[in-house]
Amino acid sequence: MNPLIVLFIFINIAFSATISGTIRDNSTGEPLSYTNIVILESDLGTASDVNGYYIIPSVENGTFIIKYMMMGYSSFEKELIINNSNIRVDINLDPEILDINVVKVSAERMRFEKKVDVSRVNLSNREIRRTPAFVEADVFRTIQLLPSVTASNDFNAALIVRGGSPDENLILLDGTEIYNPYHIGGVFSTFNADMISDAEFLAGGFPAKFGGRLSSVLNITGREGDSKNGRLPQSLNGVKKYWDFSGASGNISLLSSKILTEGLLYKGSWMFSARRTYFDKFVDMYYNSIDENSPGNYYFWDTHLKLKFAPNNTNQFFYSQFSGKDNLFIGLGGGGFPGIDFAWDWGNGTKNLTWKYIPLSNYLIKSRISKTTYNFNVDFAVNFNPDTEEDSTTTINLDDSETSDLSFYLDNLVEDVDINQEMKYVINDDLSIDMGWQIKKLSLKYTETFAGQQVTNISSTPQTTSTFLNINWNPNPLLGTISGVRISKFNGYDKLLINPKFTIKYNPVSDLAIKASIGRYSQFLYTVNQEEELLRIVDFWQPIPEGEKPQEADHIIVGLEYWMSEGNTISLETYYKSYSTIYDINPRYDATDIEGSIAIAGTAEAEGIEFLYRFKKNKLSGWLSYAYSKIERTVDLNSDGIIWDEQEVYPAKYDKPHSLSGLISYNINDKYTMGLTTSFGSGQTYTPVIGKLHQTSVESYGSLENPYSNFGNIFGAKNSSRYPNYFRVDVSIARKMSLFGIESELKFQIVNLTNYYNVLLYNWDHESSPSKVEAYSMFPRIITFGWEFKL
Amino acid sequence: MKLYKKLLIIVGLLSIYSCQKELSITEFSDDFSNYEPELKIEALILPTENRAIVRVDKSVLITDTSLYDCIDNDYGRTTEQECIDLEGFWHGDADSTLASCGDWNPLIHDVGIDGEIGDPTDDDGDCDSCSATNTQCQENCRDEDSIGENNGVPDCNEPNVDNYNELLPNIHEYGCIISMTKINSDLSEEICEFIFDPLAGEFFDTQYTGSDKRGPLVDDFYSVNYGAYVPNENCSATMWANEDGSADTESEYSFNADCSAAGFGNIASKEPITVSDPVVFVDTILNSSIDNPDTQTKISEYLVKLGIDNCTDYNCLSNNLNEEYKLLLYNEMNKIDTVYFPRYSQNSTILWASISPNVYFEVVQYMYDSTKVNSVYFHGHPTIGTNMLNIVNDVCLMGESIFADFYDGYGNDVYDKGEIFIDTTDVNGEYDEGEFFIDTPDGIGEIDTYYYKISTFSESYKNYYFYAQLLPNDPERSNLRDENMNPVMGAFGSISTNKINFKIIDCLEFLLDEESCTNEQKTHGVCDWYPIVVIDDYTGPACLPINWDF
DSSP: OOHHHHHHHHHHHHHOEEEEEEEEETTTOOBOTTOEEEETTSSOEEEOOTTSEEEEEEEOSEEEEEEEEOTTBOOEEEEEEESSSOEEOOEEEOBOOOOTTSOOOOHHHHHHHHOOOSSEEEEEHHHHHHSOOSSSOOHHHHHTTSTTEEEEETTEEEEEETTOOGGGEEEEETTEEOSOOEEGGGTEESSOGGGEEEEEEEOSSOOTTSOSOSSEEEEEEEOOOOOSOOOSOGGGHHHHTTBOOOEEEEEEESSEEEEEEEEEETTEEEEEEEEEEOHHHHHHHHHHHTTOOOSEEEEEEEEEEEEEEEEETTEEEEEEEEEEEEEEEEEEEETTEEEEEEEEEEEEEEEEEEEEEEEETTEEEEEEEEEEEEEEEEEEEEESSOOOSTTOOOOOOTTOGGGOSEEEEEEEEEEEEEEEEEEEEEEETTEEEEEEEEEEEEEEEEEEEETTEEEEEEEEOOEEEEEEEEEEEEEETTEEEEEEEEEEEETTSSSEEEEEEEEEEEEEETTEEEEEEEEEEEESEEEOOOTTOSOOOOOOEEEOOTTSOOEEEEEEEEEEEEEEETTEEEEEEEEEEEEEEEEEEOTTOOGGGHHHHSEEEEEEEEEEEEEEEEEEETTEEEEEEEEEEEEEEEEOTTOSSSOOHHHHEEEOTTOOSEEEEEEEEEEOSSSEEEEEEEEEEOOOEEOOEEEEEEEOOTTSTTGGGOTTOEEEEEEOSTTOEEOOOEEEEEEEEEEEEEETTEEEEEEEEEESTTOOOOEEEEEEEOSSSSOEEEEEESOOOEEEEEEEEEO | OOHHHHHHHHHHHHHHHTTEEEEOGGGGHHHHTTOOOOEEEEEEEEGGGTEEEEEEEEOEETTOOSSSOSOOOTTOEEOHHHHHHTTOEEOOOTTOSSEEEESOOTTTSOBOTTSSSSOTTOTTOTTTTOOTTOHHHHHHHHHSOOTTBTSSSOOTTSTTSSOHHHHHHHHBOOOOEEEEEEEOTTSOEEEEEEEEEEEEEEEEEEOOOSOOOOOSSOSOEEEEEEEEEEEOTTSOTTSSSOTTSOOOOSSEEEEEEEEGGGTSEEEEESSOBOOOOOOEEEEEEOSOTTTSOOSHHHHHHHHHHHTOTTOOSHHHHHHSSOGGGGGGOOSTTOSOSEEEEETTOSSOEEEEEEETTOOEEEEEEEEEOTTSSOEEEEEEEEEEOOTTTTEETTEEEEEEEOOOSOBOOOOOSSOOTTOOBOOOSSOSSSOOTTOOBOOOOSSSOOBOEEEEEEEEEOHHHHHHHHOTTSOTTOTTTOOEEOTTOOEEEEEEEEEEEEEEEEEEEOGGGGTTOHHHHTOHHHHTTOEEEEEEEEETTEEEEEEEETTOOO
């Protein structure tokens, strides 16, 4: 153990006591995050963390009343006698009917007063599920209503945070990184909203314990499960002690069915959630009914298992496992056409074991080992002599190249084994230290096999070793600081990367906080995805080129937060992000050495100002946000060493100067709840078409034989035009009821209520005089509904 | 058609078209209003064909209203008799003396503005009132004529209206003075002036035949001529190649186009170019996955076997090739005209070699028609040797897999006399309705003879062809510059090509004939006689492709 820590421990033990413990929901046993804990008639207090754990250090000897408060739960007071010894107090709070007229000091107020952070928002399961969304509630779509975040389009849920590309976001599920967090090419995130306990989103200036990304962190914590309401009969007491079933909830929507079950595990709890789409089943039923092979199909599924085992007060073990997969199959041909079979599947899998060790009440060690796998593979086979029977389709066994005339197989694998440890030591109410280390070992493989011959094989084993230190110091009650540093070594780069960070918060008056943060961030991986992509079906991860400088960005953030009243806050943040190195796809890559030349380095600058008003009044809650932003990139795309202003200095595809969003939730009465979201913003940039030209192109294979094969576009300055403004209103109404004796909620949603025509892309047809142009839209008005139930 | 299929189509179309709408181009006038047409020049030396060609074309404004005029006028405005003499279709009426003359045939091309027989999208909108459940109404709507269909006159978007023959003359630029200069290795210079030839080049395009069948293999190719500049008669015989016909890779070439008269100024190559060596064919692999070198280690071993692993130039590739492989060296004094592959073979390959960095290729396969008079484009694609696989030392070994089958195109969905059928209905030796038959194409027989053209590029043309993600006037993609040294769309470069014929032998033709099977004249060594073969219910001898994997 670090001698400094030992010294701190000694000092602490010698001169003060610490109160610590875990706060849980008395009805389910689930931890309650951000519960407010205060020692009455003193300045001491804190809030529980995302796992319900809290520490109040440096409590002097004496008799105190400690009070636990959480919105939606009965307050609880307890008398404590402190006598130079640390005390562990675990509390279970009882849920209560929310009395909106009773004003309590909330966890949010505690965070406002105590926590030194910038650009952070926490979303609860309830907030995510109450937000109207396309077919299903989705954490990504909720986050995209925040001022820092935009989406590429309705079909692409990838998070674009303050101008950063989606690969600059660190997406964590129970601490494990997810490399492709999307289903259906990005229409949905891969996270089933039902299983989320808390989603912490950091849009910038994030602390040193998070590393390896330039823009943001989305840290999703899965539910632990209800361990309190076991339903097994007492006659099965022998089993009941080790495993019990507390309940299940589910959701049936137009897209999928979901189920979440939970219960007690010996000295702990368990939770399992699963979701699967069933569109493919209907397709199969249809084709079976007409005695034909299905020409194509698609489905996705995901599951999440979480187990908790807490043998005693000082040790807790968590096991979390997530699996998700998308499967797409298309079979074409027959009736004289060549048979074409196309199969594509992709998905993520994570396994994570966490040990939380609390040797002292003010000292916490979290150790974690995790493995995450992301894989996509494509099978493509052509049979030039298929069955010629009319209307039949061919089915080629994709695993058997002997049955096809031409086959193509693509396989991409990302494996990440991560071992890390975090230590938190609370010295006193004004000083605490976080430190830790991380070893991350990846294996990236990409192969293409054409006609049985492997034509591409790119593999690498990047490894990073990092350590971090955060010092949280409040020099006086009005001023709080976090000084941190993350030091990383990447095996593809000789130098040590030192990323310092500093955050300061000042409360000139009790309801106003002035915040600032400055920090440097590095990233060793990037995705070879086109900026212009409409769907984000796959992420092709690559390490930065061997020996080249990792991607690097500096964040400067200055902001104000004003506390109006409980649940009502206004925040204003301005930021400047300078990317000294980013990597993009090299349009002039050397095809003889794709691995060594596919990336091209550039720079970028992003700046903006964001306004967020969160409100909660009577039955109404939600937020309104506005953001102004500007993102400009400079990349020597043709690698000639000269920056061509018109084509190589350009606004990013994601540059949206203005965006305005709102989320409103209204509890009409005990039965009905209404939700509304709206987004209005500048359209994305695109490169305009200014003329047309008959030309040959390598994209039209063999076209050298036809030099006029492609009557294509002549483009103007890169990203110099902009699609029309984006506007969308979604509404939802939910009704609680008993259906067939089952506690239920029916949910009815209208996406794009006004049927506003949001342009996805323009397509030019030059084979007419004058040329014609068509627009393709994003979501039209769509009506969806679903049924949630609880067993 | 059954109800559910109709419903599916309706729902699909509604889904697509509800999200799609046509806009007025005036909404985009800010984008293109300042654009002026510019030139695109593709100046090519083809040393292995001992010629050069320069295509000079203009870009077109978005707002141009003349290029697609919806008139079928391949041969311009003529009298009816002149049009008949040209074997064209005359589009005048009884009162006309002059009218447009083209190749729009009212019997097969009068399909309306949607370019398809029938009207799947209800172009004229008269079916809007059809309810989704009214199947008869939907059926009628789909089969009704679209606007312009069967009206007896050419309309926009109908086949052969505004086709290449009509468009290309309007985009060619005729007003340039073109020249190329050759700087020989002894620093002497030769200059070649060019003249415009309206039939300078040709390419294959597909034509509408009235069939709704589409696929990668089509029967309806036809040749299109285009105009370009070609060397005038005074140019030296050795301007583009050595006296023996080989590529002159020692000399340098530069290019100049004075297009001042056309308002485009003077355009020149920014630096001289040299032409590339053509590839050297080194071997064929007959139906053997084991022999196919699919890793760099195997390629390295293969090059050793060929004797060219340490070559650093093309002479070495040709001269050092072990004797048994030299048969494939194709040139005018060819030692072998055609290589052979067994039909149905899964792993047959043609191998060629080049010297790095000349590792960017285009592969184009042609097939001979049944008369062997003409060759027809079959397929083509670019290919590139990589450091991780193909390139060992300075040698790049590449392979092109053979699709070892006869090309039989598509038939007409109707049994024609002579087509193979399975006589199942009443076993009368005659085709009966409903019996299975092999619908072979009409008009061509099964094609068994093909050739590959493998091309290499000068550095400049490689950049132009392969850096397709860069703009056509990107300074790294184009090596042409105007008087102000601004890049001009296009490139000046060279393409060197080598060609190899191959023929597919159907061993099953000699299935039980050992003598023919082993006759080198008939099967060219690609079939093998297997004394005992067990296939399904048959056990006995058979003639099958060499290296057959049982």
